[in-house]
Amino acid sequence: MTDLSRYLAMGGYAAYVWPAYGIAITVLGGLAAQSWNRYRASRRALARLQNGEARRGTRRS
Amino acid sequence: MISSLANPARFMRASSRPLPWLAGIAAAVLGLGLFWALVLAPPDYQQGESVRIMFVHVPAAWMALSIYLFVAVASAVALVWRHPLAEVAAQAAAPIGAAFTFVCLATGSLWGRPMWGTWWVWDARLTSVLVLFFLYLGYIALVSAFDDPGRGARAGSVLALVGIVNLPIIKFSVDWWNTLHQPASVMRLGGPSIDVSMLVPLLVMAAGFGLLFATLLLLRMRTALNEKKARALRLGESLPASPEPGEAGLAVSR
Numbered sequence: 001m002t003d004l005s006r007y008l009a010m011g012g013y014a015a016y017v018w019p020a021y022g023i024a025i026t027v028l029g030g031l032a033a034q035s036w037n038r039y040r041a042s043r044r045a046l047a048r049l050q051n052g053e054a055r056r057g058t059r060r061s
Numbered sequence: 062m063i064s065s066l067a068n069p070a071r072f073m074r075a076s077s078r079p080l081p082w083l084a085g086i087a088a089a090v091l092g093l094g095l096f097w098a099l100v101l102a103p104p105d106y107q108q109g110e111s112v113r114i115m116f117v118h119v120p121a122a123w124m125a126l127s128i129y130l131f132v133a134v135a136s137a138v139a140l141v142w143r144h145p146l147a148e149v150a151a152q153a154a155a156p157i158g159a160a161f162t163f164v165c166l167a168t169g170s171l172w173g174r175p176m177w178g179t180w181w182v183w184d185a186r187l188t189s190v191l192v193l194f195f196l197y198l199g200y201i202a203l204v205s206a207f208d209d210p211g212r213g214a215r216a217g218s219v220l221a222l223v224g225i226v227n228l229p230i231i232k233f234s235v236d237w238w239n240t241l242h243q244p245a246s247v248m249r250l251g252g253p254s255i256d257v258s259m260l261v262p263l264l265v266m267a268a269g270f271g272l273l274f275a276t277l278l279l280l281r282m283r284t285a286l287n288e289k290k291a292r293a294l295r296l297g298e299s300l301p302a303s304p305e306p307g308e309a310g311l312a313v314s315r
Binding site: 012016019024027035036038042043046 | 095099104109110111113114117118121156157160161163164167168171172174175273276277280281283284287288290291294295298
């Protein structure tokens with residue numbers, strides 16, 4: 001057995017250790033990605049609205 | 062310092078610069094923690110390599126409890142002082158807490174199978190943490206269940222405060238009832254009973270999770286305030302001749 005496959009075998013607990021880390025990374029990484037995407041979307045939407053306001057404002061005055 | 066951030070516009074200005082730094086430090090600490098937990102930390106003399114699940118499971122459990130406490134305190138502040146940011150903070154934190162609780166339950170199950178011989182037992186510790194998960198989901202559902210966001214937020218705040226009785230039950234369940242779950246080995250009287258070679262990576266992972274929470278909390282609060290402001294702007298557009306459409310919606314957000 002090579003060092004790497006010995007490491008990946010986790011002393012026989014590979015079927016428990018790797019899914020545990022996989023779930024943690026998937027759930028927390030997914031939450032981070034979702035938070036970031038929604039943040040960017042909210043910034044874009046707000047910028048669009050504020051640009052619209054600014055343009056109307058200049059036309060009005 | 063806290064009261065000076067009470068104003069949403071001021072919060073937006075003050076939080077924009079630290080956010081990327083916070084995210085970077087969180088990523089670095091989490092990377093270090095993962096390497097330490099998966100490579101440097103020694104296997105346990107009884108549990109072998111399966112003990113590595115602890116480095117995710119235990120900090121996730123700490124986060125699940127602390128974030129719930131955060132949500133409950135923010136809810137109390139929202140109910141009592143009508144602080145404009147408190148509800149935003151509570152609502153931004155709840156999904157993060159739910160995610161950590163889910164991670165705690167899932168990794169605990171994956172640890173329980175080889176160590177206890179079962180994925181799940183209906184004992185006090187596991188059941189009370191499952192209740193915590195449902196409290197988070199209930200809070201999130203309740204907040205968005207009303208047409209009037211103000212009423213939803215207040216209903217959610219009340220639920221969050223009622224649910225706080227669950228926290229001591231979780232904490233002391235391993236002492237009060239007989240269970241497969243081991244008692245506290247870090248936060249206990251007489252100091253941690255866990256070896257330093259495992260305690261250090263555990264604390265590094267906990268710090269990484271805490272920093273991740275802070276990062277996501279700021280990000281989600283900023284998102285909520287952006288969306289609130291956009292809503293106010295859209296409302297202002299549909300009304301003819303609204304004075305100061307930009308800031309008005311935020312100043313009177315309640």
